[in-house]
Amino acid sequence: MQIYERINSIIKSKGLKKKDFLERFTALEPRLKSTGEIPSVPTIYNYLNGTREIKAELIPYMAKALEVSEQELFLDDSAEFLKDFIKKQGESENAGEKSKAVVKIIELCEYASTPMLERLIEILEQNKQASLKNMKRMSGLEFGL
Template identity: 40%
Template sequence: MDIVERINSLIKEKNLTKREFAKRLRDLEPKLKTTGETPTEKTIYKYLDGNSSIKVELLPYIAEALQVTEQELFTYDKKSRKKYLQNIMRNISQDELKIIKNRIELIEPETPLEKESSDRYKDSSELKEIIELLPYAPKPLLENLKIKLKEIKEFNRSI
């Protein structure tokens, strides 16, 4: 599978249309080295159709628009994922370790005490403060937050 096929596959996995993906990508305002401009929607379609080569400087933006790592744009088989994770674990930072621990906690079922704690969080002043700050967040952040919260909601329903 080449990178264009992989990107199109990820777009499908994320239940996005090519137009939605193009909008997300353009909202990140990537600049092409050759022109200094953000690629047009038409140019992005050419990339996705394989009619034009994807510029290497767009890869971090494409990964961000799809909410995946750059590595995942190239391969996602179990062997590659394992090798990638092993490389990360060799010199993992405290921040990265914290992210992994939080993810594991999401997977583990809640105890009654944790459930009670999360119910209290719904009415907390911290949550109200976050809601009050949302109008100041840039649109791409809000879109990504909405998508991620929906994913977490669905994930928790499936447990």
């Protein structure tokens, strides 16, 4: 998944419109190093449409506008992760311990009751939120935003 696709996915998951993102983003007054100017509205829409490459210096501002950590902009959706993960498992005989554990969990899910799966999802969601919160906190500390 490309970064512009991930940004659009986050915009959608938060119930926002591109216009909402645009307003939040421009309110942060991100300036391009090359020109010292805030990107124009058409340029920002081109970033979101994938027709123009997003400048690295804008990533912290985009993350802040979406209220996520910068790292979240580079994470794939779960379904894509699972597809890639399973593909990689078939390609590698020396999978790490974490990879082996995930494969084992997937195999055992067939035998789990619905309440047990719901509890597992709840625990993993809590862990995800805590991890994302820490990434966001660390990202804010690193960039002073």
